Amino acid sequence: MSQDADVRAHHRHLEQARAQVIDLLSRQALERELVSRSENRRHDVVAQLVERQHQAALSQRLAQFHPADIAFVLESLAPEPRAAAWALVRSDQRGAVLLEASDTVRRALVLGMAPEDISAVVHTLDSDDIADLVSSLPEELRHAVVERLDRTDQAEVRSVLSFPDGSVGAIMDLDFIAVREDTTLEAVQRLLRRKTALPVHTNELIVVDRSNGLRGVLDLQRLLLDEPDRRVAEVMNPQPTYFYTDDGVRDAITAFEKYDLISCPVVNLHRQVVGRLTVDVVVDEIKERAQAESLRQVGLSEADEDLFAPLAASARRRWPWLVLNLVTAFIASRVIGAFEEVIAALVALAALMPIVASIGGNTGNQAVALVIRGLALGQLGPLQLRKILQREIGINLLNGVVWGLVLGVVTWLLYDSVTLAAVIAAALTLNMVLAATVGVLAPVLLQRLGRDPAMGSSIVLTATTDSMGFLIFLGLAAAFLS
Amino acid sequence: MSQDADVRAHHRHLEQARAQVIDLLSRQALERELVSRSENRRHDVVAQLVERQHQAALSQRLAQFHPADIAFVLESLAPEPRAAAWALVRSDQRGAVLLEASDTVRRALVLGMAPEDISAVVHTLDSDDIADLVSSLPEELRHAVVERLDRTDQAEVRSVLSFPDGSVGAIMDLDFIAVREDTTLEAVQRLLRRKTALPVHTNELIVVDRSNGLRGVLDLQRLLLDEPDRRVAEVMNPQPTYFYTDDGVRDAITAFEKYDLISCPVVNLHRQVVGRLTVDVVVDEIKERAQAESLRQVGLSEADEDLFAPLAASARRRWPWLVLNLVTAFIASRVIGAFEEVIAALVALAALMPIVASIGGNTGNQAVALVIRGLALGQLGPLQLRKILQREIGINLLNGVVWGLVLGVVTWLLYDSVTLAAVIAAALTLNMVLAATVGVLAPVLLQRLGRDPAMGSSIVLTATTDSMGFLIFLGLAAAFLS
Incomplete structure (x- = not known):
């Protein structure tokens, strides 16, 4: 067993180490806070020494981490300790860490760096990764960074940046190995042996013709299993799944899920291979x-x-939906206002009406969830839609009758009015x-109108059902009753 | 360009063909319905002929599809045409199609087959796939199927079935290629060349010691790039990420996302390699x-x-949450009931109260969405949790004051009462x-209690905020006011 020590799951290891780093960093932040609180200008020599020791230990720890883990640590820190921790990340790891970080954290980190530092960091990355990184930066900074790249990188980065968000072109990998179909496997092997490594996730080589047109893909297995001559x-597989640069990422996701793909060629409008999707x-x-979807449903981004x-900025960001919510709630309120006389005559109505609304x-939200899911899976043709509508109406008619009766009986016992009981039972159903x-029709309508069916759907729907x-x-x- | 015709994206092709098949099948169903409506016992010879022609065309079409596409088509059909289409699927494709189908459709298809047919279908699959397939079958049928397998398959299927749902063991692939670390690359190549194909998604071979203990992984690239001697x-990579059979699938997902993995060894408690996760x-x-999560939040499965x-079965399945909803809405109703005298004195209160509740x-649902997401990402330590709580309180205090004032002014204009305006502004905030x-604390509490924080959270929360x-x-x- 002791022999096996070197192969123990480093991800478990990392979990522990990460907890320690977070702990160390928060302690550090705490100490810093204590120092600055005790007296703003007094530099406590002892505290500084302790901090420097911590930093050396921390820098070493961080260097052993996977970039994704470093990004994770940075994301869970407040801006001040985050900047401190970022200063401890080795410069050759910084590019990879930025790639793994969330957009907001990435932007915060980059905005704190000088343009020449950014260029130095970016230099270690592939051009598609550079494009991914700079795409989340403000316009001015984007230009500053791209201009400092060498000419080939500049051209490639600009080309990737030109693809719209949500298209395959914007997320493709430019790095791939292409071979010709009349080559022997032996010649391909010789070609590969001259390289020290293949592009990440290369499970297949792309077969192209003289003008770089897609001809097929060659699984790496074939090189190992088939005769070299x-x-x-x-x-090769002459009919691989492939994407156009302007295909939607959503369609690509569906294809990867369904056909269990690892990587696929990406072609331009002339069917020339320009990249890979991995x-x-x-x-x-x-x-x-x-x-994003679960946040969007409640009107968050x-x-x-x-x-x-x-x-204050976060508070303001919630205003559009909050205002919509207020307006719709106000409409519901006016609906009630129209019946003030009825309520004045029988106040029990005020107490019972929220049950029906709730x-x-x-x-409605259940119906919305089912339809949004169906739409996302592309399973809702006109036939299926009618079926869902029929079913939801059927199920809720049945449940409305059953539980409306129960609610009616309770109301009758409570308020001793058969008419009131009948009214609430009928209203519930x-x-x-x-x-x-x-609930079924709203998201479909939104989609037909070219809107995102999930966007704030729960807010809109609840408002409607309340009124x-x-x-x-x-x-x-x-x-x-009157 | 005409040369390229054979390599055009078959997924686009499939999209079209699939639409045609669905169309064909629904037309078929329609015709069948018309026939049975026109007269139940009369067999319309012409209609039958048309149907037979359709079936032959359809069977051919289906055979060209990827199993995932066939499953997709079957899922979007009603039970009767679905059974008809299933009969047209070639028997050697049936196993793969069942694997791709959703649980409910899979069960429906299998339940319509004789046990010997199931065994024949199952015979074409790997034992882990068989386990995956039978795990969704009723207990009796599961036994019947497993007993008809040969002895090795039986043992393997039983072992996979013994791992609990949600563990890596239950979803691992038993098929992998193991090599010893003292072998030369040339010897490994010779070993591979004896096979006609490698197990799916084999991007690396697993390196084991004499007792099958994990020693590392050998990327297929190395066989192609390094010297054969x-x-x-x-x-090899002596420190690969790996999983234990009893690791949670959730942890495995996180590792795959973070470290961009293609496949990983799975080991038992003695660190012996027993499978792969792909x-x-x-x-x-x-x-x-x-x-599942987006459905669970609204109390669906x-x-x-x-x-x-x-x-009726579907309607009954919704009862638990519906009853909970009724009970909580009833509690909210009783809260209002307690203030009947106040409302009777000023009916405007009845109209305004739903705004505050809405x-x-x-x-609350926004806070819940943020916390559930944080919990899912494993990012919510005590520090982060306090931060989220502070922020949500801060944001909503700010927005409550701002929009409470607006609502107050509108109320004042509408009802001409400063006190009423002040009351609704304060209540909203x-x-x-x-x-x-x-919203922040409820999901955390649920998780601490060992419950699923997403489960019906929107129902529970809305009920609380209403009251x-x-x-x-x-x-x-x-x-x-009184």
């Missing part, structure tokens, strides 16, 4: 999209996650059915 | 989890997606701060 054309980038996209952004809200209908709930319940009450 | 030990399985897990499950609900606090909103607003009104 065979030609590429004989053993599974690691796709995994990052899947993760980011899933996270990823920027809301930056725990150290100025409070159940409607949850019913009706509002559930209507909420289900709106409807009050209207139905109070309307029925006005008709049958 | 070098030994495995010299060029990125395609991880991608599927990420996707499933993201989807994946079973709710089966558009063709019996309606804004509280959305505020207070409820937003309280909702933010509950609080009514209590605060009506309480303040009772104190200052």
Whole structure:
């Protein structure tokens, strides 16, 4: 067993070490705070010494980490200790760390650096990674960084930056190995042996014709399994999945998920190979999209996650949805206002009406969740949509009748009015059915209008079901109770 | 360009073809329906002929599809045409199709087959895939299928089935190539050349010692790039990321995302290699989890997606959350009930109270979304948690004051009462701060209690903020307005 010590899971190891670093850093920050609090100008020599020791230990620790782990540590620190920790990251690791960091943290780190430092850091990266990195920087800084690159890198970075967000071109990897189909496997092997490493995630070589047009892909396995005198054309896959630079990332994600891909050629409009899309980038996209979506549903954006952004700016960022919420809630309030006389005559109505609204809200949100999921999977043709609508109406009619009766009985026992009981039972059923209908149709409509169906859907929907709930319940009450 | 015709993106091609198949099948279903409607016992010879022609065309089309595409088509069909389409799938493709299908559809398809047919289908699969497949079957059927396997497969399937859901062992791939570290690369190449194909997603060979203990991994690249007389030990990675069979899938997902992995060795408690975890399985897990989570938040499960499950069963499945919703809404109603006299004196209160409740609900849901996301990323230590809590309180205090004032002014203009305006402004601010606090703490508390923090969180939270909103607003009104 002791022999095995060197191969123990370094990710477990890292988890522990990371906790220690975070601990060290927060202690450091605490000490710094204590020093500055004790007296602003007095430099405590002892505290400085302690800090320097910590820093040396920390710098060494950090150097052993995977860039993704360093990024993780940086992300969980407040701006001041974060800057301190960033100063301790070795310069040859900085580029990789920036790539792994979230947009907000990346921007904060880069904005604190001099343009020549940024260029030095960026120099260690591939041009597609540089493009990824600078794309999240402010316009001026972007230019400053790109201009300092050498000419080839500049051209490549500019070309990647020219692809719109959400397109395959914007996230592709420019680094790939191309071979010709009339070459023998032996010649390909000789070609490879001249290199010290292949581009990351190279599970296949791309087969091209004279004008760089895509002909197929050659799995690395074939080089190992087949006879060296065979030609590429004989053993390649002539019909690989591939993407155009202007294909949507969403479609690429679907293809990777379905066909279990590792990497795919990316071609331009003339079917010339210009890059590759690799599974690691796709995994990052899947993760980011899933996270962005859960925030979007409640009207938040990823920027809301930056725990150290100025409070007032974060507060203001929530205004659009808050205002929408206020306006819709106000509309609901006016609906109630229209029935003030009915309520004045029977105050019990005021107490009961939120039950109808609340159940409607949850019913509608369930329908929305099902439809958004179906839309994301591309499974909602007109046939399926009608089916979902029928089902949601059916389910909620059934549940509305069953639980409306229960609620009716409770109301009858409580308020001793059969009419009131009947009104609330009917209102509950009706509002559930209507909420289900709106819940199914609203996201579909949003998508047809070219909007994001998930965007703030829970806010819009709850507002609608609230107003409807009050209207139905109070309307029925006005008709049958007055 | 015409030369390139054979390499055009087959996924685009498939999209079109798939639409045609769905179209064909639904037309077929329609025709069948028309036939059975026109007269139940009369067999329309012409219609039958048309159908047979359709079937032959369809069967051919399906055979060209990727199993994932066939599964997709089957999933979007109603049970009857689905069974018809399933009958047209070639038997050698059926296993792969079942693997790609969702749990509910898979179960439906398998339940319609005779046990000997299932065994025949299953025979074409690897034992880990068999385990994956039978794990979603009812207990009796599972036994029946496993018993028909040959002895090695039986043992392997039983071993995979013994790992709990959500553990790496349950989703690992048993198929891998192991080599010894004192072998030369040339010998490894010879070993490989005896095989016709490597296990899927083999980007590295696993290096083991005599007792099958993990020693490292050998990237396939090294076989192509390094001199054939070098030994495995010299060029292998001696410190690969690896997993234990009882590691959580969630941890594995994090590691794959962070370290951009393609495949990793899986070891048992004695550090012996027992399998591999590959990125395609991880991608599927990420996707499933993201989807399951968005449904769970509104109290739905994946079973709710089966558009063709019996309606009554689906309706009943929603009862637990519906009842919880009813009970909490009823509590909110009783809160209002306690203030009936205050409302009777000033009916405007009934109209205004839902505004306070509604804004509280959305505020709380925003806090919940941020915390759940932080928890999922493992970024919420005690420090971060305090920070989030402080920020959410700060942001909502600020926004509460600003928009409370606006709402106050509108109320004053509408109802001409300064006191009422002050009451609603104060209630809005207070409820937003309280909702933010509950929103942050509730998911954390749920997780501490060992519960899933996402489970029905939006239902629980909205209920709480509703009650609080009514209590605060009506309480303040009772104190200052009567």
